[in-house]
Amino acid sequence: MNRTEALRILGLDEDATLDDIKTAYKETAQILHPDRFATNKKLQDRATEQFKNLQEAYEYLTSGKGSRSKAGRAASTARAYTPASEMEARLAGIAAARTQLVSQRDVVYDERRNGLVMAGIGAVVAILFRKPGPLLILATAGVTAVVWGIVQAVGAQRTIGTLNEHIDELNKEERRLAEELDDM
Numbered sequence: 184m185n186r187t188e189a190l191r192i193l194g195l196d197e198d199a200t201l202d203d204i205k206t207a208y209k210e211t212a213q214i215l216h217p218d219r220f221a222t223n224k225k226l227q228d229r230a231t232e233q234f235k236n237l238q239e240a241y242e243y244l245t246s247g248k249g250s251r252s253k254a255g256r257a258a259s260t261a262r263a264y265t266p267a268s269e270m271e272a273r274l275a276g277i278a279a280a281r282t283q284l285v286s287q288r289d290v291v292y293d294e295r296r297n298g299l300v301m302a303g304i305g306a307v308v309a310i311l312f313r314k315p316g317p318l319l320i321l322a323t324a325g326v327t328a329v330v331w332g333i334v335q336a337v338g339a340q341r342t343i344g345t346l347n348e349h350i351d352e353l354n355k356e357e358r359r360l361a362e363e364l365d366d367m
Contacts, residue, residue: 189240194279195272201245203272208241210273214280214349223342225294226287233283270364274357281353288346295339302332 190199193207215234220226305328312321 184239184243186244189243192236192240192279193244194275194277194282196275199272200268202269204241204244206269207272207276207279208237210276211237211280214353215283219349220342222345223291223338226291226342229287229290270360270367274360274364277353277357277360281350281357284346284350284353288343288350291339291342291346295336295343298332298335298337298339300332302329302336305329305332 187197190197190204193199193204193211195203195207199207212234215230215237217227217230217234220230305325307325309322309325309329312318312325
């Protein structure tokens, strides 16, 4: 991992300060924490992986390995800290978090679609083989597929709702910060 990659994971630019890094880490950690996805094992596993990447990037940047060259450090200390730069860093963190949530939501949309397709195929199989006889087992399998597909679709829909709520919260926070930045 290099500095540029670590900053990208945190949603920051090359000129990010240590305070920017800490702020972006805290905000992104709250959004990506695996405990937020306890109801969906697949999302929780994905969030765990992304959270580990986030921690690795943060540790890299704060340990001194990802520090700038001496000339870069001199330039950053000469640059005055401004509330606007903090807000811009927070906006970048929000944008990165939103990108992650939208990506997760897309995966869940696929899960929901797959569940609905499975329910549809199961229904067709159950209807076609519903007559008594040796193929009745296929009808039973079709009913099972319908139930599984519906459970999958309903679970995915709940997760989509949760992700949409988080995305909406990020959008509201982003608008609020953008307004504050414009007022400066």
